[in-house]
Amino acid sequence: MCFKAGTLTAMAKFKVSKPWRGTTDQRIAKFTKLVADLSGVYGIQPPAIDSTGVDAKASSGSSYYMPLMNLIALRGRLSVITLLHEFAHALGKSEFDTCRWSLNLFRRVFPTQFEKLEFQGHVARRRAAD
Numbered sequence: 001m002c003f004k005a006g007t008l009t010a011m012a013k014f015k016v017s018k019p020w021r022g023t024t025d026q027r028i029a030k031f032t033k034l035v036a037d038l039s040g041v042y043g044i045q046p047p048a049i050d051s052t053g054v055d056a057k058a059s060s061g062s063s064y065y066m067p068l069m070n071l072i073a074l075r076g077r078l079s080v081i082t083l084l085h086e087f088a089h090a091l092g093k094s095e096f097d098t099c100r101w102s103l104n105l106f107r108r109v110f111p112t113q114f115e116k117l118e119f120q121g122h123v124a125r126r127r128a129a130d
Contacts, residue, residue: 001105001108003105003108007038008108010034010038011034011109013034013037014030014033014034015109017033024054024056024078027078028078031074031078031080031083032049035047035087044090045070047070047071047072047086047087047090048071049071049072049074050073050074053075054077054078055076059076060078061075061076063082063085065086065089067090070090072086072087072090080110081106084102084105
């Protein structure tokens with residue numbers, strides 16, 4: 001899959017930031033920076049990030065994008081795939097294209113982590129043994 005010029009550069013910076021490390025606030029700052037960087041690449045107003053529902057013990061499946069407010073609401077565990085998925089909605093992509101874009105981008109930038117996933121319908125989860 002091809003991505004707009006600058007997308008992989010923004011993702012490479014995000015990868016170097018080690019998005020799975022740090023306090024919740026530090027990780028949210030990394031996610032927010034990625035959204036700003038990708039928004040610049042795609043020429044859109046960066047969506048605001050609402051992280052009030054972040055909970056390390058809950059699923060990120062309740063996260064959503066609210067177009068009227070240009071807001072990504074992160075719920076449950078912080079998930080890079082979920083963030084990319086909701087950002088793709090901000091780009092105006094359909095649900096199918098959102099899944100395709102976010103999963104392919106994650107696989108390209110984080111191949112080792114992608115290999116640890118199992119798919120349950122619409123949801124990608126890290127295998128329990130990993």
